[in-house]
Amino acid sequence: MCLFCKIASKQIPSKMVFEDDDLFAFHDINPGAPTHVLVIPKAHISSMNDATPDHQALMGKLLLAGPRAAKIAGIDASGYRLVVNTGADAGQSVFHVHLHVLGGRPMAWPPG
Ligand code: 5GP
Numbered sequence: 001m002c003l004f005c006k007i008a009s010k011q012i013p014s015k016m017v018f019e020d021d022d023l024f025a026f027h028d029i030n031p032g033a034p035t036h037v038l039v040i041p042k043a044h045i046s047s048m049n050d051a052t053p054d055h056q057a058l059m060g061k062l063l064l065a066g067p068r069a070a071k072i073a074g075i076d077a078s079g080y081r082l083v084v085n086t087g088a089d090a091g092q093s094v095f096h097v098h099l100h101v102l103g104g105r106p107m108a109w110p111p112g
Pocket residue numbers: 003014015026027028029030031038084085091092093094095
């Protein structure tokens with residue numbers, strides 16, 4: 001079981017934002033913005049490179065969880081950034097797909 005599988009199954013504690021049958025959302029342990037929530041599918045998918053057409057509905061649900069987490073965190077009106085780092089150049093450090101929901105301050109573009 002990977003780190004985020006353990007978080008989703010509550011073997012490792014986290015500050016939960018919401019949970020449903022397919023997804024688990026929690027606060028990042030090392031926030032990169034005043035609000036930094038991670039949303040993960042409960043099913044283990046290592047990276048977006050491993051997502052298949054079978055995951056289409058789940059990936060749609062994951063993306064739609066971005067505004068859901070933003071609303072709970074109170075940053076839906078002020079704005080937020082949704083990020084899915086994929087692979088080495090993007091700096092992916094945990095190989096279980098996760099959607100970063102970042103907000104609470106103005107952000108620069110382009111990132112990196
Ligand atoms: P990545 O770099 O893979 O896109 O993002 C991984 C994120 O997971 C990082 O922002 C990191 O701070 C966060 N993270 C790593 N380990 C833990 C942990 O044990 N608990 C929580 N809540 N976040 C973690």
